[in-house]
Amino acid sequence: MRGPTIRDVARRAGVSAATVSRVLNDSPLVLEPTRERVQAAVDELGYRLNATARNLSIGRAMAIGVVVPFFTAPSVIERLRGVVERLGRGEHREYDLMLFDVEGPEQRGGALRDLARRDRVAGLLIMSLPISDAEVAALERDELPAVLVDGTHPRLPRVVIDNVRGGELAAEHLLVRGHRRIGFVGDHPANPYGFTSSEDRRRGFRNALERAGVESDPALDRLGPHGREEAGELAAALLSLPEPPTAIFAASDLQAIGVLRAAELLNVRVPDELAVIGFDDVDLAEIVGLTTIRQPLREGGALAADLLLAAIDRGGSGVPVEEQQALTVVERRTT
Amino acid sequence: MRGPTIRDVARRAGVSAATVSRVLNDSPLVLEPTRERVQAAVDELGYRLNATARNLSIGRAMAIGVVVPFFTAPSVIERLRGVVERLGRGEHREYDLMLFDVEGPEQRGGALRDLARRDRVAGLLIMSLPISDAEVAALERDELPAVLVDGTHPRLPRVVIDNVRGGELAAEHLLVRGHRRIGFVGDHPANPYGFTSSEDRRRGFRNALERAGVESDPALDRLGPHGREEAGELAAALLSLPEPPTAIFAASDLQAIGVLRAAELLNVRVPDELAVIGFDDVDLAEIVGLTTIRQPLREGGALAADLLLAAIDRGGSGVPVEEQQALTVVERRTT
DNA sequence: TTGAAAGCGCTAACAG
DNA sequence: CTGTTAGCGCTTTCAA
Numbered sequence: 001m002r003g004p005t006i007r008d009v010a011r012r013a014g015v016s017a018a019t020v021s022r023v024l025n026d027s028p029l030v031l032e033p034t035r036e037r038v039q040a041a042v043d044e045l046g047y048r049l050n051a052t053a054r055n056l057s058i059g060r061a062m063a064i065g066v067v068v069p070f071f072t073a074p075s076v077i078e079r080l081r082g083v084v085e086r087l088g089r090g091e092h093r094e095y096d097l098m099l100f101d102v103e104g105p106e107q108r109g110g111a112l113r114d115l116a117r118r119d120r121v122a123g124l125l126i127m128s129l130p131i132s133d134a135e136v137a138a139l140e141r142d143e144l145p146a147v148l149v150d151g152t153h154p155r156l157p158r159v160v161i162d163n164v165r166g167g168e169l170a171a172e173h174l175l176v177r178g179h180r181r182i183g184f185v186g187d188h189p190a191n192p193y194g195f196t197s198s199e200d201r202r203r204g205f206r207n208a209l210e211r212a213g214v215e216s217d218p219a220l221d222r223l224g225p226h227g228r229e230e231a232g233e234l235a236a237a238l239l240s241l242p243e244p245p246t247a248i249f250a251a252s253d254l255q256a257i258g259v260l261r262a263a264e265l266l267n268v269r270v271p272d273e274l275a276v277i278g279f280d281d282v283d284l285a286e287i288v289g290l291t292t293i294r295q296p297l298r299e300g301g302a303l304a305a306d307l308l309l310a311a312i313d314r315g316g317s318g319v320p321v322e323e324q325q326a327l328t329v330v331e332r333r334t335t
Numbered sequence: 336m337r338g339p340t341i342r343d344v345a346r347r348a349g350v351s352a353a354t355v356s357r358v359l360n361d362s363p364l365v366l367e368p369t370r371e372r373v374q375a376a377v378d379e380l381g382y383r384l385n386a387t388a389r390n391l392s393i394g395r396a397m398a399i400g401v402v403v404p405f406f407t408a409p410s411v412i413e414r415l416r417g418v419v420e421r422l423g424r425g426e427h428r429e430y431d432l433m434l435f436d437v438e439g440p441e442q443r444g445g446a447l448r449d450l451a452r453r454d455r456v457a458g459l460l461i462m463s464l465p466i467s468d469a470e471v472a473a474l475e476r477d478e479l480p481a482v483l484v485d486g487t488h489p490r491l492p493r494v495v496i497d498n499v500r501g502g503e504l505a506a507e508h509l510l511v512r513g514h515r516r517i518g519f520v521g522d523h524p525a526n527p528y529g530f531t532s533s534e535d536r537r538r539g540f541r542n543a544l545e546r547a548g549v550e551s552d553p554a555l556d557r558l559g560p561h562g563r564e565e566a567g568e569l570a571a572a573l574l575s576l577p578e579p580p581t582a583i584f585a586a587s588d589l590q591a592i593g594v595l596r597a598a599e600l601l602n603v604r605v606p607d608e609l610a611v612i613g614f615d616d617v618d619l620a621e622i623v624g625l626t627t628i629r630q631p632l633r634e635g636g637a638l639a640a641d642l643l644l645a646a647i648d649r650g651g652s653g654v655p656v657e658e659q660q661a662l663t664v665v666e667r668r669t670t
Numbered sequence: 671t672t673g674a675a676a677g678c679g680c681t682a683a684c685a686g
Numbered sequence: 687c688t689g690t691t692a693g694c695g696c697t698t699t700c701a702a
Contacts, residue, residue, distance in 0.1 A: 005695055016673045021697055029671055052454040053695035056387045056678050072416055081407055084436045097434045101419045119387045257622055287592055340679055351689045364687055388679035391694050
């Protein structure tokens with residue numbers, strides 16, 4: 001039983017399918033009595049429009065796709081909240097949300113190439129994934145609007161933060177508190193996804209310290225795979241140094257939590273013996289009282305959704321904007 | 336530029352569109368040389384199948400829909416992980432994931448009714464939402480497979496836990512430790528969504544206590560809107576009682592975190608002066624060292640996805656199974 | 671203002 | 687094995 005079609009409604013209302021279609025799409029050129037008859041037939045039959053057929057006919061889908069790595073990460077969730085918030089409201093409630101999780105680096109290219117077709121989604125939100133010129137070209141060829149979140153490409157609208165500046169903020173915060181020997185725990189720059197934010201944060205951080213006269217000690221930078229436990233191990237190594245750091249800057253809150261845990265296991269008191277500062281300000285940070293560099297994740301997701309929706313409506317291109325989001329330090333109980 | 340169609344490929348390969356379609360769908364009745372010619376044409380043209388057209392033609396969508404309230408809740412995320420894990424693998428990688436967030440109770444009915452159509456999704460995963468007979472009937476009428484997670488209905492496959500038993504486990508855990516005066520912090524039974532798990536947990540909990548000879552004191556049950564801070568306030572009230580409880584059972588980990596925070600603010604030491612036990616065992620619980628009743632959220636999501644995929648493949652119905660998941664208590668540092 | 675007809679891109683009988 | 691022919695359900699000229 002495939003449910004009533006537009007023809008059934010037409011027959012019942014004594015009009016043509018075209019007229020029903022017009023009523024359904026709020027076309028102004030339908031006489032009021034006709035509209036009413038059609039509407040009545042729609043109600044009686046419990047008719048609802050078939051989205052697939054409509055999409056095929058008009059040539060675009062009424063869904064927006066979100067491509068994310070680690071759908072599991074708290075920061076991703078936070079951003080998704082912002083996206084959902086925007087999709088669920090106003091005139092855009094019509095767009096559905098398709099989620100594409102990119103768990104392995106090998107899925108990365110595939111997912112993008114797969115999606116670069118207007119028929120599945122009306123636009124793409126690409127989070128935290130580096131994108132190549134060829135991929136952008138593919139999107140352009142198919143006229144598929146896309147916006148980048150936490151990623152950058154000159155030909156795509158994007159919402160970003162200044163990771164280098166974030167590192168500086170962390171450095172300043174710790175310098176003011178008298179720290180001179182400071183460790184860093186973050187992602188390995190050669191990670192399979194090509195993420196660079198951790199490395200950018202580290203650079204900003206170290207440079208700011210050097211400008212303040214603090215010499216860099218390579219032994220204090222510990223890089224490894226992303227993850228709470230991995231970060232814990234890195235921090236443990238740092239704390240076991242003959243001359244351990246008095247503070248640690250972690251490239252993300254998740255990693256900072258790992259650092260905190262390592263300190264606890266080694267009986268190092270925070271913040272007295274070790275200050276810890278993270279990055280992101282996810283929910284968790286507030287819960288554990290972590291001092292961190294806050295980036296407006298949720299707002300970023302919402303903004304990106306708005307940008308995408310606007311690009312879809314606008315159709316044509318225009319110069320891609322870059323929205324830079326403000327970073328602030330949120331002081332809590334770990335520094 | 337709408338990209339090459341199946342006809343373009345057909346022309347180029349010197350065959351009919353039907354043959355191209357057969358090749359695309361791995362039909363066995365195509366001669367190898369023909370298949371190769373078609374494949375070559377596909378590659379040269381960079382052709383990719385239009386999902387919308389295919390869906391319209393075969394009459395079903397290649398996506399599964401997930402309907403969730405509070406997309407924001409950690410437990411929901413955890414379950415989604417399980418779902419994504421299953422969708423991303425094996426022969427089912429072909430299914431996309433559509434997310435339908437139900438933020439307000441008023442969206443509840445709408446979302447479901449809207450989705451009860453084969454044309455947008457091939458099946459539905461409904462999480463934590465009570466579902467009415469009428470809604471089930473609508474799903475059946477449209478032959479739309481659906482499975483319930485953390486919800487129940489006799490005519491739908493479902494994965495559930497025994498919340499009452501969970502409450503009992505919490506009671507047993509606290510009784511063994513000598514607690515007699517125990518508070519409960521949970522959701523109000525008359526919540527707008529119709530959630531009942533909190534209340535079920537409370538009942539199992541109180542009944543177990545009574546069976547052990549501990550009389551119930553209504554003043555020790557504090558119910559309010561779901562949320563960390565709300566739970567904190569409820570707990571604060573409990574702790575300010577002339578005769579405060581020595582332990583608190585929270586209906587969820589999120590609420591337990593609120594309780595912990597309240598204790599901290601009131602300088603009540605955990606677990607010495609106050610034992611706290613939560614429910615769910617989300618990531619957070621491990622991080623803060625919360626003792627809790629563990630329900631396998633991720634596995635539940637995965638299982639539900641498998642059930643749904645199976646139902647979709649099977650087509651017809653069969654007797655809906657109920658998968659009951661095991662509950663265990665995970666002892667950490669708050670009891 | 672409404673209807674007829676063609677078509678979106680693909681699949682699925684049915685012949686051959 | 688492969689091609690022809692009809693749709694799937696909706697939109698959209700083009701006429702009337």
